Each structure stands twice: as structure tokens, then as C-alpha cells.
Amino acid sequence: MSTPVLSIEGLSKRFGGLVALHDVGFDVAEGEIVGIMGANGAGKTTLFSLIAGNARPSSGRIVYEGREIAGLSPDRICRLGIARTFQIVKPFAGLTVRENVRTAALFGRLGVRHARDADRHAQPILDALGLAADADRPAAELTLSGQKRLEIARAVATGARLVLLDEVMAGLTPTEVAQMLDTLRQIRRERGLTLLVIEHVMRALMDLCARIVVLHHGERIAAGTPEEIGRDGRVLAVYFGAHA
Amino acid sequence: MTQRGLRVWGVTLVTLALGLALLPLVANAYLLATALGLLMWLALTQSWCVFSRMTGYVSLGHVVFYGLGAYVVVVTWQQWPLPLAVLAGGAVAAVFAALIGGPVLRVRGPYFVILTFGVAELVRYAILAGEAASGTASRILFGAPDLILIYAAMYALALAATVLLLAVSRSRFGHGLRSLRENEEAAETLGVPVVRYKLAAFVLSAAIPGMVGGVMALRSTYFVVGQVFDPMISVTIIAMALLGGGDDTRGPVLGTVFLFVVEELLWANAPLAYMIILGGILAGFVLLAPNGLVGMIDARRRGVGADAAMASTAPGTAPAVASLGSAPTQEPT
Numbered sequence: 001m002s003t004p005v006l007s008i009e010g011l012s013k014r015f016g017g018l019v020a021l022h023d024v025g026f027d028v029a030e031g032e033i034v035g036i037m038g039a040n041g042a043g044k045t046t047l048f049s050l051i052a053g054n055a056r057p058s059s060g061r062i063v064y065e066g067r068e069i070a071g072l073s074p075d076r077i078c079r080l081g082i083a084r085t086f087q088i089v090k091p092f093a094g095l096t097v098r099e100n101v102r103t104a105a106l107f108g109r110l111g112v113r114h115a116r117d118a119d120r121h122a123q124p125i126l127d128a129l130g131l132a133a134d135a136d137r138p139a140a141e142l143t144l145s146g147q148k149r150l151e152i153a154r155a156v157a158t159g160a161r162l163v164l165l166d167e168v169m170a171g172l173t174p175t176e177v178a179q180m181l182d183t184l185r186q187i188r189r190e191r192g193l194t195l196l197v198i199e200h201v202m203r204a205l206m207d208l209c210a211r212i213v214v215l216h217h218g219e220r221i222a223a224g225t226p227e228e229i230g231r232d233g234r235v236l237a238v239y240f241g242a243h244a
Numbered sequence: 245m246t247q248r249g250l251r252v253w254g255v256t257l258v259t260l261a262l263g264l265a266l267l268p269l270v271a272n273a274y275l276l277a278t279a280l281g282l283l284m285w286l287a288l289t290q291s292w293c294v295f296s297r298m299t300g301y302v303s304l305g306h307v308v309f310y311g312l313g314a315y316v317v318v319v320t321w322q323q324w325p326l327p328l329a330v331l332a333g334g335a336v337a338a339v340f341a342a343l344i345g346g347p348v349l350r351v352r353g354p355y356f357v358i359l360t361f362g363v364a365e366l367v368r369y370a371i372l373a374g375e376a377a378s379g380t381a382s383r384i385l386f387g388a389p390d391l392i393l394i395y396a397a398m399y400a401l402a403l404a405a406t407v408l409l410l411a412v413s414r415s416r417f418g419h420g421l422r423s424l425r426e427n428e429e430a431a432e433t434l435g436v437p438v439v440r441y442k443l444a445a446f447v448l449s450a451a452i453p454g455m456v457g458g459v460m461a462l463r464s465t466y467f468v469v470g471q472v473f474d475p476m477i478s479v480t481i482i483a484m485a486l487l488g489g490g491d492d493t494r495g496p497v498l499g500t501v502f503l504f505v506v507e508e509l510l511w512a513n514a515p516l517a518y519m520i521i522l523g524g525i526l527a528g529f530v531l532l533a534p535n536g537l538v539g540m541i542d543a544r545r546r547g548v549g550a551d552a553a554m555a556s557t558a559p560g561t562a563p564a565v566a567s568l569g570s571a572p573t574q575e576p577t
Binding site: 054083091094099104107109113115158 | 416419420422423425426427429430431432433434435436437438439
């Protein structure tokens with residue numbers, strides 16, 4: 001394995017007395033899909049917020065492409081090539097779907113100068129995520145599934161090399177989950193992306209990821225291939241209450 | 245906006261600009277003074293929109309820039325050449341915006357509204373106290389320039405403010421501002437430098453009101469602090485922008501002209517009931533047409549466009565937030 005794209009060491013985040021994340025570390029290699037697993041409140045979304053710059057770590061290091069990024073502003077981090085989606089979707093509700101994606105192309109890592117070029121860049125992404133038919137409707141009119149796909153479309157349109165997907169499959173039907181998995185694989189292959197995926201849909205996570213990191217109460221309790229995770233004593237204890 | 249809408253608007257705007265430019269040739273002093281008022285409100289409202297309409301941060305303290313500009317012209321009276329003093333008024337307003345922008349722009353929503361109001365009042369009372377301490381309750385400017393020169397200067401400022409809003413609205417910068425208006429955290433996470441952009445818009449929207457204040461000080465020739473820092477100026481700007489609606493140049497122009505004309509008519513014909521009727525109109529707009537005149541026009545046009553689309557099975561209708569900044573190519577004509 002060459003040098004990792006993303007390297008996290010001893011990462012902690014405290015909100016007052018609450019420890020949301022404690023001494024978490026792992027590496028992500030170029031082109032890899034790594035899953036983040038854990039119950040509600042395990043610290044998954046906090047981890048994403050720290051990587052994307054939406055929150056500052058209390059301690060620890062986040063190294064992206066050999067560069068310390070902890071504490072940089074979200075827009076700087078985005079321009080360096082990391083994009084995230086939000087579990088609770090945050091569309092630009094009053095703008096059209098196309099304008100939403102245009103923002104990402106204009107201001108992300110690519111920093112396209114003109115709206116026309118940005119739209120040209122955005123079109124295949126809208127197509128891939130099944131948003132082309134709704135491109136000129138306000139984002140507010142999309143269904144929840146549509147807004148989740150819009151989150152992905154925007155993140156990809158920034159030209160990011162590393163995309164953080166926060167529960168983009170939650171609330172989808174099994175058929176939609178299967179479609180989404182295909183779409184994600186296709187986008188990753190075509191664009192050579194590295195993905196970090198938070199997911200509650202276990203099957204999807206096991207199916208998609210080569211490696212999984214398990215968080216519990218803000219600590220990393222396991223990491224490995226889906227098979228290893230499925231056999232891990234601590235994970236089984238946490239999830240099923242079994243004795244290791 | 246549709247291509248046709250864009251053309252109609254372009255023609256309207258050019259007609260208005262030409263009419264106001266040629267007015268001094270035919271108008272008497274009273275009419276010219278009235279038109280000066282219209283130009284002043286146009287310049288102020290267009291400037292306000294560059295920041296407040298584009299970012300969604302509603303400034304209830306824009307009079308502070310107007311007042312500072314007026315104050316600069318007054319204190320440099322007969323020491324600095326006038327054009328320089330007016331420009332300095334704009335510069336002081338812009339610098340002031342840059343200084344307070346850092347802390348003030350950290351808060352959003354109602355807190356921001358109250359904060360801007362508070363800052364404006366703070367400056368008003370600080371200058372009032374300073375004037376009182378130096379023993380000047382009011383100042384009179386002798387030898388102010390002719391109305392025609394003041395009119396020309398105000399015309400230039402109204403034009404500049406309109407061009408500024410037009411340019412910002414269509415630019416990449418404007419697209420970033422709209423994004424942060426819709427969702428600041430999402431905009432920031434997608435690479436929009438929100439802190440820098442908000443500050444830049446705030447400074448841009450302060451400069452012209454500073455110069456407007458400077459020019460208006462020449463018009464009144466009698467300077468009272470309470471008058472140039474009157475909070476009603478801030479409120480009127482917002483009322484005009486709300487009546488206009490939208491986030492391109494149409495809103496401020498339509499809203500300003502509408503409110504200004506109604507105000508003049510009422511004031512002249514129904515001096516007693518004037519404020520009551522005006523209040524009724526404002527309340528009616530907020531309740532019945534929250535998106536203002538631009539919203540009404542776009543809704544009408546969208547209705548027509550949708551019928552045309554159905555008849556010809558052409559795809560797409562106008563987006564809800566139609567603007568000069570969005571590509572107008574997907575719509576049926």
C-alpha cells in the first residue's frame with residue numbers, strides 16, 4: 001500500500017463534558033471504499049464534521065495527501081479535494097437542482113470560472129444520479145430520495161478526490177438501495193474517487209466496502225474486512241450482547 | 245426570467261434611465277427635486293439589495309452608511325474639494341462596514357437585524373454626543389452647488405448602484421452569495437468562502453449609500469445629526485425592497501418607483517390619511533404578495549409559460565427563483 005490519502009491519528013472531540021470521539025485513528029488508501037459503522041451517537045457524523053472542517057478537533061491529527069488539515073475552514077478543505085454530504089440534507093432549497101450542482105462546480109476543487117462551463121461539467125453527474133429530469137425545478141420540490149441524491153451530486157461535482165457519504169441510503173427502499181450501490185460504484189470507478197461511507201443499512205455497507213471501521217461511544221473498537229468485522233468479538237458483543 | 249422578459253426589462257430600464265437623464269431639460273425645480281428623491285431611494289435600495297437580498301442577511305441599519313457619508317462631507321466642508329469629500333464619504337462608509345463586518349456578520353436572522361439597528365443607533369448617538377461636546381448643535385452649509393449638479397451626481401450614483409447589483413447578480417460571486425443565503429453550512433462545505441464573500445458584499449453595499457449621504461447633505465444645506473441618521477431611512481429602504489421582491493435589479497426599481505409614486509400622490513392628495521393608507525398598502529403586500537412585484541410578474545409569466553409548454557410539449561417551466569443570474573435558456577418562449 002502506498003502512502004494513504006487520508007490518515008487519522010489520535011482524533012478526539014469533546015463538547016463540554018461530552019466526549020463525542022476519543023483517540024480514533026485509521027488510514028484510507030487511494031481508491032478505497034471504507035465503511036464507518038456504529039450505533040447512533042457513536043461519533044460517526046462528528047468524525048465527518050472534523051474531517052470536512054465543520055468542527056474543530058479537540059486533539060489529534062488529520063492528514064490529507066500528506067498535509068495537516070485539522071482546523072482549516074470547510075471551504076479550504078473542499079478546495080483541497082474533500083467533499084461531504086449531510087445526513088440531514090441541506091439543499092439550497094430556493095435554487096434549482098442545476099444551480100445547486102453549479103455551486104459545487106464553481107467553488108469546489110475544480111473552481112470552474114463560468115456558469116456555462118460549470119453546467120457542462122454538472123450534466124453527466126445529474127444524469128448519473130437520475131436528477132436530469134428535475135434539473136430546472138427548485139430543490140425544495142425533490143423527494144427525500146431526490147435530495148439525498150442531490151447531496152451526492154453536489155459533493156461529486158466539486159471535483160473532490162475523497163467523498164464522505166453520510167447515510168445516503170437511509171430511508172430508501174431495498175430496490176433503491178441496490179440502484180444506489182450500482183450508482184456509487186460506477187461514479188467511483190469513472191472518477192477514481194476514494195469513498196468514506198457511513199451507513200446504517202448493514203447489508204449495503206458489507207456489500208460496498210473493502211474495509212470497515214467500527215465506532216462505539218466515540219472509540220474505535222474494530223477495523224477490518226467485512227468478514228473480520230462479522231467475526232469480531234467486541235463488535236458482536238456491542239451489537240448483539242453476545243459474550244466474546 | 246424568460247428571454248422575452250429579459251428584453252422587456254432591458255427596454256424598461258433603459259427608458260427609465262433615459263427619461264431621468266433628460267428630465268432636467270424640461271422639468272421645473274419642484275419636479276427635479278422630486279426626481280432627485282427617486283434617484284436617492286433607487287441608489288440606496290439597489291445597494292442594500294447587493295448585500296441583504298443576495299445573502300439573506302437583512303440589514304436594518306443601512307442609514308449608518310448614509311449618515312457617515314453625510315457627516316464626512318459636512319466636517320470637511322470648504323476644506324476639501326466636494327467630489328473628493330463625497331468619495332471620502334463612500335470610502336469611510338465602506339471602511340466602517342469592513343470594520344464592523346467581522347463581528348456583526350457572525351450572527352444570523354433576527355439577531356443580525358437587531359444588531360445592525362443597534363450599531364446604527366450607537367453611531368448616531370456617538371456623533372450626537374461628539375457634536376454636543378464641541379458645541380455644534382447643527383451646521384449650515386453656505387454656497388452648496390446647484391440642484392442640477394446634485395441631480396447629476398445622484399443620477400450617477402443610482403446608475404452605479406444598478407450596474408453593481410446587475411453585475412453581482414449575474415456573477416460567480418453572486419452565485420456564491422445566493423448559495424450561502426439558502427444554506428450557509430452547505431455553501432461553505434462546497435467551497436464557497438462564505439466569511440470573505442459576506443464581508444465583501446457588505447462593504448460593496450455600504451460604499452454607494454455613503455456617497456448618497458454626502459450628496460444629500462449638499463441638498464439640505466442644513467445638517468442635523470438626528471436627520472441624517474434617521475432610522476426611518478433604513479426602514480424605507482427595506483419597505484421598497486420588499487415591495488419589489490426578487491434578487492435582481494427589477495425588485496429595487498419596481499419597489500422604489502411604486503412606493504415613491506404612491507407616497508408622493510398620497511402626500512399631496514390625502515395629507516391626513518397618508519400614513520394610514522401607506523401602512524395599509526405595505527401590510528397588504530406582505531400578506532397577499534410576499535414575493536413583491538417581481539414575484540407577481542414572474543408568477544403570471546410562469547402561468548403563461550406553463551400553458552405554452554403544455555401546448556408544444558416543450559420541457560421545463562421557469563424556476564421559482566428566476567433571476568438574471570440563472571441561465572434563461574431552458575425555458576419555452
